[in-house]
Amino acid sequence: RKEVEQDPGPFNVPEGATVAFNCTYSNSASQSFFWYRQDCRKEPKLLMSVYSSGNEDGRFTAQLNRASQYISLLIRDSKLSDSATYLCVVRSDYKLSFGAGTTVTVRA
Amino acid sequence: GAVVSQHPSRVICKSGTSVKIECRSLDFQATTMFWYRQFPKQSLMLMATSNEGSKATYEQGVEKDKFLINHASLTLSTLTVTSAHPEDSSFYICSARASGDLLGQFFGPGTRLTVL
Numbered sequence: 001r002k003e004v005e006q007d008p009g010p011f012n013v014p015e016g017a018t019v020a021f022n023c024t025y026s027n028s029a030s031q032s033f034f035w036y037r038q039d040c041r042k043e044p045k046l047l048m049s050v051y052s053s054g055n056e057d058g059r060f061t062a063q064l065n066r067a068s069q070y071i072s073l074l075i076r077d078s079k080l081s082d083s084a085t086y087l088c089v090v091r092s093d094y095k096l097s098f099g100a101g102t103t104v105t106v107r108a
Numbered sequence: 109g110a111v112v113s114q115h116p117s118r119v120i121c122k123s124g125t126s127v128k129i130e131c132r133s134l135d136f137q138a139t140t141m142f143w144y145r146q147f148p149k150q151s152l153m154l155m156a157t158s159n160e161g162s163k164a165t166y167e168q169g170v171e172k173d174k175f176l177i178n179h180a181s182l183t184l185s186t187l188t189v190t191s192a193h194p195e196d197s198s199f200y201i202c203s204a205r206a207s208g209d210l211l212g213q214f215f216g217p218g219t220r221l222t223v224l
Contacts, residue, residue: 043215044201098152100150
């Protein structure tokens, strides 16, 4: 079983729409959780950390459910520039485990 | 701050040759550097963790004799893919963790290796 699993998508949404997706992780002892954004042929860049109480960063809202071991990301009012692959990342014992990513395409 | 560079950004080589990839922390000292590999439409997979001045720790299934890692200074780690073959073609990304920071990792821009 993969350590981090994500729906690969793609999610094709119009500008202004809301899009949400999840990931699940297998290690119940994982300590920290993140969403990274990766553009085509580029390195991943930290989008936001995910806290137990849920957190927002502008149009992005992240939720963590430790009991069910899943993490979600919601993007409101999608922009064309939000088109990217979103990587769910889990830290356990100072190691990062990456999901394969969920591809989001925002169309005009 | 916290900039990590990689060189080269792209390399195309013939099967059987060796390729060296450099990872540098430009504005901080990196006690620990990580090497990842990413195949198309797949997740980043950690290959090895290197600590300055000591031998790298390789993940299960990664051949240490094929992927030579040297972390000779606090700002430079190198990954050498020896006798590269087409199946080694991938996106290689390094990340660096600053001295005293147990959690943060800063990623390099990656190196795309194509072995013909």
